[in-house]
Amino acid sequence: MPQKQERIQQQSKPSMTWLFQYLRPVKWRMLALVLLLFVMTALQLLNPQLVQRFIDQATGSGSVSSLLSLAGLYLLIAVLNQLFTVSVDYLGNDVSWRATNRIRADLLKHVLLLDMRFHNTKTPGEMIERIDGDVTSMSNFFAMFVAKIIGSFVLLAGILGYMFVYNWPIAATMTAFTCMSIGVMFGIRDMGVNASQSERQANAALFGLIEERIAGIEDVQANGGVPRLMNRYHRAMRSVFLFGRRAWMRRVMPWNVTVVMFTVTVTIVLMISVHMYLRGQITLGMLFLFFQYTQMLNDPIEQLGDQMQEFQKAKSGMRRARELLSLQSEIAEGGDNELPQGPLSVSFEQVNFGYNEEQRILHDISFMLQPGERLGLIGRTGSGKSSISRLLLRLYNLDTGVIRVGGVDIRSLRLKALYQKVGMVTQDVQLFDGTLRDNLTLFNPRLSDEEILETTNRLGLLPWIEALPEGLDSRLSAGGASLSAGEAQLFALTRVFLTKPSLVILDEPSSRLDAATEAILQTAVDQLLEGCTGIVIAHRLATLDQVDKIMVLRQGRMIEFGARAALAQNPSSEYAQLLRANRQEEFA
Known part of the structure; x- marks a missing residue:
């Protein structure tokens, strides 16, 4: 009963709250990831300023040694930035897979405890897609969630902060574009969720068909069923294509809107910057700095747009995972733990x-x-x-x-x-991929080799075991064909x-x-x-x-x-x- 109540509570939680609970065990890794992001963002903001000083000194009276120093510092920061980028990607994927593997484990355990009425209506291929495929879409999102989402907001704040220091009209233009872009993306963030959910279901049906027919390959070949199977396969693939195309078109809508808005913003910023340069209000290096920061502004906006697409796929996976976890087995556990010793009536x-x-x-x-x-x-x-x-x-x-x-x-x-x-x-x-010992004991380490051999000897299986090259350590392949x-x-x-x-x-x-x-x-x-x-x-x-x-x-x-x-x-x-x-x- 406590497990059932826990699953009901999980089902009632908002999607992101439910998913974030799996991140709690890796919170210190996430903290390290956030700190790395702050350092990486600072380095990204610093490099354009070095280029601005280099240009101003190169067009002015700067010495060769100062130019070389700036160039060397730029190169050092670029190398450090690349190292931090690799570290952020590594930690992001590590956090993602640690969290989502716990989701896979919970899903698998839950499915294994569901009653046979449920399993009779599901193919193994479909269940593989539900347990692994849906969670992989969440994993892809979380692998870059902290690096892309949090990193993008930190970078946006840094760029806009610098721009307000240098020039408030340009900063105001960039801020308006940023706010409108983020508002549009969040406003239509769920546009592709339902379509993505249908896409996942079409994929599950396809994998279920493939698994079912491969499992019955002898009947398919012996009875000339290949043409009919291929016909069903093509129809399933067509469903995957149609649902996938529809889901993709809805997921990219936020990105398309931001591209148009960014083009307008870059045009306005360049016009203002060139006008100020021609009037002598800013240097050539400062003009480059404004242009570079404007271009840099596009990167986090694009990353947010990409993550909105991943979020929609991840949310469809979350819905399907939580839907699976909400299913209750009709077999209710009792409270008694013991039966009488000896033969049972x-x-x-x-x-x-x-x-x-x-x-x-x-x-x-x-x-x-x-x-x-x-x-x-x-x-x-x-x-x-x-x-x-x-x-x-x-x-x-x-x-x-x-x-x-x-x-x-x-x-x-x-x-x-x-x-x-x-x-x-x-x-x-049913044989499992493992040693003969594991298959005989069903992975029970408490059973000794002496017990196993004594039992197999009584049942007449010992000669077959002794004929194997490695005895109980011989590996068996899944399926039982051997x-x-x-x-x-x-x-x-x-x-x-x-x-x-x-x-x-x-x-x-x-x-x-x-x-x-x-x-x-x-x-x-x-x-x-x-x-x-x-x-x-x-x-x-x-x-x-x-x-x-x-x-x-x-x-x-x-x-x-x-x-x-x-x-x-x-x-x-x-x-x-x-x-x-x-x-x-x-x-x-």
């Missing part, structure tokens, strides 16, 4: 569930497993077998009814407490075995295996289920010879539940009929 009490409101998957499911019992779940595809396992792990919330594990309503448990006691082996095994189907299932069993669960769910672990490999796997499964309560979902009835009870599902309804031996001996039972049909297929 499992009970379903009038459980109803559907993935959406229109279609119910499970209807009034009720059964009871005693600690240490093994249940075999059978039924046709779509009968609801996997839904029962997903509800046990709280990947979804049930609609009505109660599920108890170890006598405790799972809704009252913290998810961590549930996952520590319940393990699940699925058909698909494992056979049998090795993948043994791999998944090892992962669960190492967690020492009290309840194990096996979701069709032998569906892709040949008979010989299935026999090896069955031995490993029997070892895994020793001292545990087990639920085995299977199409092959032979894998259920060691279970205690059988449940038969049909269209989400439990049509049979009882002791396996009793059901097998009852010729009228659904399970006995399935056994007879299975034997006939084997002898056919």
Whole structure:
């Protein structure tokens, strides 16, 4: 609950206030950055004055040594200014990436905790764009925010301050231009935000399409889907282009306005300066100084205009990031942290569930497993077998009814407490980019090599590990292409075995295996289920010879539940009929 309240409070904060909170941990780096900016601005303001003195002395009675001194000082200041510029850019990027990486981390953690209903509607490509792409637009803005925005205002103040000392009419003209330019930019600063947000969404859709089709490349190639995919790709790219063009045209509007205003201002300042020079009121060097300061005035104004464009892209990213952070998981954490030790009982009490409101998957499911019992779940595809396992792990919330594990309503448990006691082996095994040890332990450093090797030996995976050139230190690539189907299932069993669960769910672990490999796997499964309560979902009835009870599902309804031996001996039972049909297929 505190985390939810915090996210709601974050959503109610203004965009910039929300973003600036991520800068607090780097406030001292920002202070150093601001100090560097003041020094760099002072050096920028000093150089035109050196040129002014050089010109006046060169056209007057200045000595060669004084001219050389001015030239040397100018060169030294130029080098120092360049060093400070590099330092400011480095610190700006450092501050930016430190702050926005925290945003990425918060977004990723939040997304990983959202329920499966959310993830079922999003592709990985789209989520990558939401977590990284949107934040990168913020990072680009913040990388130069202090250097460009604050630096520009400091430089503007310095230029106008000097000009009021030298000549107030020109200074007043420049001040009027500066105020109008900044006013226009801030007045229409949000013009391109909505369009930029649509551009980001179009990019997310494009990346989602690419990721989805690459993930299914075998089906795309085997079924001649490349032309159709390219057609969808071109349509997605057209959307990116149209939304991008519209967003760019709106973002550059402040810059276009300031260009026109600057042209008018430069003309007025030059006319006044030349008039004063011709009347002998200023020197040639002073004329250059006025011109140079006027040109310098354009730089911070342009930088502010550029940052207005970056700000609009960043603000669209902020909106999308905060929108993502405001989403709440339907899976509410409970307050209980512990389940009983040893094998756990499992009970379903009038459980109803559907993935959406229109279609119910499970209807009034009720059964009871005693600690240490093994249940075999059978039924046709779509009968609801996997839904029962997903509800046990709280990947979804049930609609009505109660599920108890170890006598405790799972809704009252913290998810961590549930996952520590319940393990699940699925058909698909996900490998991560890392060592074999990391993949087996899921990056748990507390598990020793002795435990890992002892477990893999019991499950028959040790010969495969010993055949690898570096053993547990061998690196595996993400995806799982380096494992056979049998090795993948043994791999998944090892992962669960190492967690020492009290309840194990096996979701069709032998569906892709040949008979010989299935026999090896069955031995490993029997070892895994020793001292545990087990639920085995299977199409092959032979894998259920060691279970205690059988449940038969049909269209989400439990049509049979009882002791396996009793059901097998009852010729009228659904399970006995399935056994007879299975034997006939084997002898056919």
